[in-house]
Amino acid sequence: MGVFLIDGGIPLKGSVRISGAKNAILPTLAACLLTEGKSVLKDVPDLEDVHTMCGLLTSLGANISFNTIQKEITVDTSHIHEHTAPYELVNTMRASFLVMGPLLARKGRARVSLPGGCAIGSRPVDLHLKGFSALGANINTGHGYVEAQVRGKLTGARIYLDFPSVGATENILMAAVLAKGQTTIENAATEPEIVDLATMLVSMGATVTGAGTDTIRVTGTEQLNPAEHTIIPDRIEAGTFMVAAAMTGGNVLLKNVLPDHLKPVTAKLREAGVEISEELGCIRVKGLEKPKAVDIKTHPHPGFPTDMQAQMTSFLSFAEGTSMVVETIFENRFMHVSELKRMGARIKIDGRTAIIEGGIPFMGAQVKATDLRAGAALILAGLCAKDKTEISDIYHIDRGYEKMEEKLKALGARICRL
Numbered sequence: 001m002g003v004f005l006i007d008g009g010i011p012l013k014g015s016v017r018i019s020g021a022k023n024a025i026l027p028t029l030a031a032c033l034l035t036e037g038k039s040v041l042k043d044v045p046d047l048e049d050v051h052t053m054c055g056l057l058t059s060l061g062a063n064i065s066f067n068t069i070q071k072e073i074t075v076d077t078s079h080i081h082e083h084t085a086p087y088e089l090v091n092t093m094r095a096s097f098l099v100m101g102p103l104l105a106r107k108g109r110a111r112v113s114l115p116g117g118c119a120i121g122s123r124p125v126d127l128h129l130k131g132f133s134a135l136g137a138n139i140n141t142g143h144g145y146v147e148a149q150v151r152g153k154l155t156g157a158r159i160y161l162d163f164p165s166v167g168a169t170e171n172i173l174m175a176a177v178l179a180k181g182q183t184t185i186e187n188a189a190t191e192p193e194i195v196d197l198a199t200m201l202v203s204m205g206a207t208v209t210g211a212g213t214d215t216i217r218v219t220g221t222e223q224l225n226p227a228e229h230t231i232i233p234d235r236i237e238a239g240t241f242m243v244a245a246a247m248t249g250g251n252v253l254l255k256n257v258l259p260d261h262l263k264p265v266t267a268k269l270r271e272a273g274v275e276i277s278e279e280l281g282c283i284r285v286k287g288l289e290k291p292k293a294v295d296i297k298t299h300p301h302p303g304f305p306t307d308m309q310a311q312m313t314s315f316l317s318f319a320e321g322t323s324m325v326v327e328t329i330f331e332n333r334f335m336h337v338s339e340l341k342r343m344g345a346r347i348k349i350d351g352r353t354a355i356i357e358g359g360i361p362f363m364g365a366q367v368k369a370t371d372l373r374a375g376a377a378l379i380l381a382g383l384c385a386k387d388k389t390e391i392s393d394i395y396h397i398d399r400g401y402e403k404m405e406e407k408l409k410a411l412g413a414r415i416c417r418l
């Protein structure tokens with residue numbers, strides 16, 4: 001299952017290039033289904049989840065070629081003969097559910113295994129399905145699958161999302177671009193990855209306005225054309241490296257970042273006393289001996305991102321003072337806490353709130369990654385601990401971080417993969 005061995009206590013120094021965003025490449029790969037022909041995606045991160053999504057597209061009939069040197073993927077969707085996303089693929093990666101909107105729009109039907117829960121929560125898809133039925137699809141669920149069908153084309157509609165769900169916004173947006181007439185998505189998610197998807201759809205010929213705001217307007221078009229699109233940098237990978245520099249008292253330059261996407265993380269780290277300077281397309285982070293405790297409450301963008309909560313919980317265990325972390329997005333996203341406590345952290349959980357007594361020196365231990373960001377949090381603690389930490393089940397980390405140990409080694413960390 002793979003293990004990381006970390007011998008901590010080294011301040012990270014040097015520069016690191018941030019990869020393309022996992023949560024942008026997954027929906028933009030699904031969007032390729034909306035057209036017939038060869039689309040090219042650039043600055044694609046080499047992640048397990050990318051390979052899983054490409055495997056799914058291939059099973060639907062797409063022909064995919066990778067240029068790993070150029071970090072490009074060419075997706076030929078000329079012949080999509082399948083409309084089913086099978087259990088074993090959706091079960092591996094719930095983002096597979098993002099093929100439902102494009103398949104429904106292109107083929108008039110889609111049959112996707114109902115994603116189960118995962119470590120961080122039950123993860124329902126009711127808002128996705130509410131959007132599809134508003135667009136005129138008939139929805140049937142049974143035997144663990146969701147089937148959506150529409151006679152002819154989808155019809156534009158006004159859709160209000162009870163919660164600004166990222167996935168539901170993306171799925172509905174991808175269905176609406178080929179629907180007849182106007183669609184309005186209200187209370188839409190405003191994450192940068194939504195904007196990136198909309199940018200690609202517009203380059204394919206779609207008419208989309210308002211992406212990045214809570215109201216997205218779409219005018220359906222007859223057909224869309226293949227496009228070339230460069231993926232935005234991964235703001236969560238960037239945030240993770242910022243915290244790594246801050247916690248180890250290092251001095252790290254992050255390249256290929258969009259500082260605007262990192263505002264909530266930058267603001268919180270500055271509040272804790274971390275020195276952060278923004279240069280064109282780069283961010284420099286200088287750590288300090290004893291950062292101050294700050295309180296965190298996760299919110300949909302532009303609030304503090306839930307995907308940075310675990311990493312900040314590690315940081316706050318290290319910072320001076322008591323802090324409070326409230327996780328408002330997912331019901332079970334404190335799986336990293338029990339593992340951090342094995343490394344000496346003093347954290348009490350009450351429902352969706354964690355009270356962290358900071359100022360502790362992490363001790364090396366054997367710990368386990370339970371999900372992607374929890375794994376990242378354990379790496380951060382291991383980099384801080386003055387002795388050896390062994391992290392198992394690192395396949396979770398490989399799903400969302402490209403060459404994590406190589407990037408950290410290049411910054412001086414003593415980490416190896418066993």
Ligand code: EPZ
Nearest residue numbers: 023095123124125126127128165166167168307329330372
């Ligand atoms: C996306 O997941 C990201 N994944 C997640 O990143 C991220 O944590 C999440 O957005 C929130 O920012 C990808 O983009 C591939 P949601 P998604 O729909 O779309 C509830 C990572 O670590 N909800 O915004 O599944 C849901 O239960 C991953 O990179 C419904 O109730 O998130 C949750 O409480 C983890 N009904 C909340 O909304 C629905 O139909 C947020 O979910 C859909 C969601």
